[in-house]
Amino acid sequence: MADEPSLAAEGRIDELIALTERLTALIAEQAQAFEARRPQDAARNMEETTRLANIYRREAQTLRAQPSLVAAASKPELQRLIRATEGFDAVMARQGRALNAAKTITEGLVHAIATEISNQRGANTGYGPAGVKPPNTAATAVTLNRHA
Numbered sequence: 001m002a003d004e005p006s007l008a009a010e011g012r013i014d015e016l017i018a019l020t021e022r023l024t025a026l027i028a029e030q031a032q033a034f035e036a037r038r039p040q041d042a043a044r045n046m047e048e049t050t051r052l053a054n055i056y057r058r059e060a061q062t063l064r065a066q067p068s069l070v071a072a073a074s075k076p077e078l079q080r081l082i083r084a085t086e087g088f089d090a091v092m093a094r095q096g097r098a099l100n101a102a103k104t105i106t107e108g109l110v111h112a113i114a115t116e117i118s119n120q121r122g123a124n125t126g127y128g129p130a131g132v133k134p135p136n137t138a139a140t141a142v143t144l145n146r147h148a
Contacts, residue, residue, distance in 0.1 A: 009073035030042040
């Protein structure tokens with residue numbers, strides 16, 4: 001029979017694995033939504049994802065500061081935690097690529113729209129006959145910032 005410290009360590013690892021796997025699944029769903037160019041679908045579980053990510057961050061900080069909390073766990077339990085964490089890291093990298101692609105597309109669209117508006121407005125024509133500047137026929141506001 002396992003002693004009390006190893007049971008406590010394995011219980012903590014089991015909870016962390018469950019948390020990591022749930023967070024991994026939510027982030028994978030978000031990555032799929034971005035890859036499918038449906039960012040509105042990614043926002044569906046944002047509240048739960050944020051809540052779980054904060055819990056995960058706190059748990060990771062606690063374990064880094066106090067590795068003794070899981071030191072008594074069995075090697076197979078630690079290996080399960082490592083595999084869950086590796087899966088989480090892979091999904092995070094996938095989501096990062098999907099977000100970067102969405103950002104690039106969005107910036108390209110904004111730039112194309114700004115260029116088209118600029119082309120339609122034409123160059124400043126200066127003053128017209130009798131020294132009067134031609135009236136501006138279209139008032140359109142566009143903000144273009146290359147640093148999103």
